Amino acid sequence: MKKRLISALLAGCVLISFLSGCGKSQTKESKNSLTLFNYGEYIDPDVLDQFTEETGIEIKYEEALTPEEMYTKYKSGAIKYDLMCTSDYMIQKLISEEELQKIDINSMQYKDNIDKKYWDLSAEIDPGNQYSVPYFWGTLGILYNTKKVKEPVDSWEVLFHHEYSGEIIMQNSIRDSYLVALKYLGYSLNTENESELREAQDLLLKQKKDVQAYLVDEARDEIVAENAIMAVIYSGEAYLAEEYNPDLAYVIPKEGSNLWLDSWCVTKYCENMDAAQQFLDFLCRADIAQKNFDYIYYSTPNKAVIDSLSEEDKSNEALVPAEDATANCEISKMQSAETTKLMNMLWKELKAE
Amino acid sequence: MVDKIKNFLSRFYIGIILFFLYVPIFVMIVLSFNSSRSRVIWGGFTLDWYRTLFSSSEVMQALSTTMILAFTSAIIATVIGTVGAIGISAMRERNYKIVLAFTNIPMLNADIVTGIALMLWFVRFMPLGFGSVLIAHITFNIPYVILCVMPKIKQMNLSIYEAARDLGANSIYAFVKITLPQLMSGIMAGFFMAFTMSMDDFAITYFTKGAGVNTLSTMIYSQIRKGIKPEMYALSTIIFAFVFLILLAVNYVPKMKNARKCK
Numbered sequence A: 001m002k003k004r005l006i007s008a009l010l011a012g013c014v015l016i017s018f019l020s021g022c023g024k025s026q027t028k029e030s031k032n033s034l035t036l037f038n039y040g041e042y043i044d045p046d047v048l049d050q051f052t053e054e055t056g057i058e059i060k061y062e063e064a065l066t067p068e069e070m071y072t073k074y075k076s077g078a079i080k081y082d083l084m085c086t087s088d089y090m091i092q093k094l095i096s097e098e099e100l101q102k103i104d105i106n107s108m109q110y111k112d113n114i115d116k117k118y119w120d121l122s123a124e125i126d127p128g129n130q131y132s133v134p135y136f137w138g139t140l141g142i143l144y145n146t147k148k149v150k151e152p153v154d155s156w157e158v159l160f161h162h163e164y165s166g167e168i169i170m171q172n173s174i175r176d177s178y179l180v181a182l183k184y185l186g187y188s189l190n191t192e193n194e195s196e197l198r199e200a201q202d203l204l205l206k207q208k209k210d211v212q213a214y215l216v217d218e219a220r221d222e223i224v225a226e227n228a229i230m231a232v233i234y235s236g237e238a239y240l241a242e243e244y245n246p247d248l249a250y251v252i253p254k255e256g257s258n259l260w261l262d263s264w265c266v267t268k269y270c271e272n273m274d275a276a277q278q279f280l281d282f283l284c285r286a287d288i289a290q291k292n293f294d295y296i297y298y299s300t301p302n303k304a305v306i307d308s309l310s311e312e313d314k315s316n317e318a319l320v321p322a323e324d325a326t327a328n329c330e331i332s333k334m335q336s337a338e339t340t341k342l343m344n345m346l347w348k349e350l351k352a353e
Numbered sequence B: 001m002v003d004k005i006k007n008f009l010s011r012f013y014i015g016i017i018l019f020f021l022y023v024p025i026f027v028m029i030v031l032s033f034n035s036s037r038s039r040v041i042w043g044g045f046t047l048d049w050y051r052t053l054f055s056s057s058e059v060m061q062a063l064s065t066t067m068i069l070a071f072t073s074a075i076i077a078t079v080i081g082t083v084g085a086i087g088i089s090a091m092r093e094r095n096y097k098i099v100l101a102f103t104n105i106p107m108l109n110a111d112i113v114t115g116i117a118l119m120l121w122f123v124r125f126m127p128l129g130f131g132s133v134l135i136a137h138i139t140f141n142i143p144y145v146i147l148c149v150m151p152k153i154k155q156m157n158l159s160i161y162e163a164a165r166d167l168g169a170n171s172i173y174a175f176v177k178i179t180l181p182q183l184m185s186g187i188m189a190g191f192f193m194a195f196t197m198s199m200d201d202f203a204i205t206y207f208t209k210g211a212g213v214n215t216l217s218t219m220i221y222s223q224i225r226k227g228i229k230p231e232m233y234a235l236s237t238i239i240f241a242f243v244f245l246i247l248l249a250v251n252y253v254p255k256m257k258n259a260r261k262c263k
Helices: A003-032 A046-055 A067-076 A090-095 A118-125 A176-184 A194-209 A218-224 A235-246 A273-284 A286-295 A303-307 A338-351 B002-031 B048-055 B057-089 B093-108 B111-125 B130-155 B158-166 B171-200 B203-208 B216-226 B230-262
Strands: A033-040 A058-064 A083-089 A134-144 A167-172 A212-215 A230-234 A249-250 A259-267
Touching: A003 A286, A033 A067, A033 A273, A046 A058, A046 A176, A046 A273, A046 A286, A058 A067, A058 A194, A058 B216, A067 A090, A067 B216, A083 A090, A090 A259, A118 A134, A118 A212, A118 A259, A134 A218, A134 A273, A134 B230, A167 A176, A167 A194, A167 A218, A167 A286, A176 A194, A176 A249, A194 A212, A212 A218, A218 A235, A230 A235, A235 A249, A249 B093, A259 A273, A273 A286, A286 A303, A338 B111, A338 B158, B002 B093, B002 B130, B002 B230, B048 B230, B057 B093, B057 B130, B057 B171, B057 B216, B057 B230, B093 B130, B111 B130, B158 B171, B216 B230
Parallel strands: A033 A058, A033 A083, A167 A212, A167 A230
Antiparallel strands: A083 A259, A134 A230, A134 A249, A134 A259
16 A cells, blocks of 8 residues: 555656646747758858857757658647748748748848849749748759760750760659759640650650669769769759869750759747847848858859859859859749659659669 | 588688678778768878867767767666566566566667657657657667566576575665676666667657757768768767777676686
């Protein structure tokens, strides 16, 4: 009997300490702190420290690998994120699901540092620029070895005319692979038309025997090591590759390509809108944007940073694409469920072939 | 002749196994001294990655979180597990089997299931943070400790404990002086097992950690997007060397002690 009583008491103690513990920490948390959600390696850590120093706002920082992973973690509600940095189509999806809060962009002191061009671009996924602030952007193009490719490369055609059989690396990602074929055929990369997608599929199936491998990040190292002659690759990776191997060049094909844009947005959980706006404004400030640019080396939408670049960097297609090079480029948008299903099916066919 | 061939084949086999096990680690160690960021270009010898590693507050914080987490969770799990094992061993046959089966389930269960289940539970009762990860780690560590301690209890000679009680030792005194020393090797094995399990874990940590809490595994994971940085090779090299030293110590210190005793 005595034993039972003691164990009941102990269990009670544990329960109470549990409950009281959670009450305390929750009140402490809501004040003057922001929880950020970002891709890995996608901000200079000093910038976060500096923000805390200047404003006294504590920052909790979380990282994820893909937009899909971010979405899942956000939706699970386990952690209440205040600000999120994610990609174009994911922002569109979040807006459509009413997960975001409007930002008062006009009250931001440094909003004009972001070139109007990029605000317009961002408006394609966020009409009226109400929910998101552009952070970094880039393109998908061809990285090739100038010593081994004699002809000038300016079109996706080089991937499809069978001359470089066994020397081509494609992206191991559904949308990135199909957009190459779709753009080459002259269609929109956001197409929902089944016959256009099937046409792209035929093209990719024919190309498959020429493809050395479907890779993601490893593509860069393969080209640097000259194990392959050309790869479909993102501009940020291409810039790094050119640093290692001066014989490499990056080009955005004239038929156009994908232009991706990562932006910051404020989630519906955010209770401290002032602090969130302060942070967004801080990111647009010239010296901070410069720091992040030096750390990440992707294309920046920040005019102040672009102006201060060296002439050599300014003429680098991977870093600052020329105006007309991106003229035919498109942002990838959210797809309907049917199209996603169809593309998944086609992709399986392609990989299984 | 046949013996010779047999001998050669068995050595060759072992050699191949060791080769495939250790070559990747060796390549990583070499890369940690490579001054080029690329995995395929040798840019000369450097210690820069070790320098930047130690000056990066992010990495150092993740490292200290990992160590503190592994150490505390292992200690707490060892205490709970040892006491639990003793309790279970004193049960009647039927209960004994049922409880032991229940403690084995978390070990066999997929990490991801445990992780998600714990996350759902934590979200309901407390904010996610270091505390939630700690509780999660203790939870999955306890079965390993029980697993290590249980056989020792079975081997233990209960008569010595009873003799001590007969001779006037109270139960606590007899436990500390008689039972614990006999279980010590099992308890230590359980502790180290729990320590490494906690250091290794990714899935459960990933689901139960709060914002801003990172262990080495979750930090490295989030950095894969832009390619693994050479600092990570340096860090892994250090961890490998550390584990290697511990292994040496565990294997050789008892032998040296024995040698001394024999004299």
